[in-house]
Amino acid sequence: MKIFVGADHRGFELKKKVIGALEHKGHEVIDVGAHTQGEVCDYPQFSYEVATQVAKNPDSRGILVCMSGIGHSIAANKVPGAYAALCYNKEAAALSRQHNNANILVVGSKFVPEAELLEIVKVWLSSSFEGERHLRRTEQIKKIEREFLK
Secondary structure (H helix, E strand, O other): OEEEEEEOOOOHHHHHHHHHHHHHOOOEEEEEEOOOOOOOOOOHHHHHHHHHHHHHOOOOEEEEEEOOOHHHHHHHOOOOOOOEEEOOOHHHHHHHHHOOOOOEEEEEOOOOOHHHHHHHHHHHHHOOOOOOHHHHHHHHHHHHHHHHHO
8 A cells, every 4th residue: 555654743753663663664764754863844745745745646545644644634624535533542542543534644742642642643554434324424524525615
């Protein structure tokens, strides 16, 4: 699977661990940045890049890491076709896929212990959209999106 990964300076270290684990599993990983540790940078540029690439590549996914994850979630969800879910545990990660068909996982380095991060990513990647009643709801979200694109 093609996975776009991005992080600001507060998520840089965790991003490196995520990329290593994804590559070890055979995924095609595209690191959109930040590319330099310790340099303060602005997260929206990485949110935008991951969200745009995921929206353009329907079979891909994205992962974003910053301090809280909140800013990445807000910014990424501005891109039509990007459905970013902020997840601090495995259950939320599974539900974001099963019920919401999220295509971008967002994690906060302040709230997700390093020891749990890779397990959250694993659960998120292995969970599938259940469809049925959830499809009706995700279609309503897309309808809202289309209204603002007019």
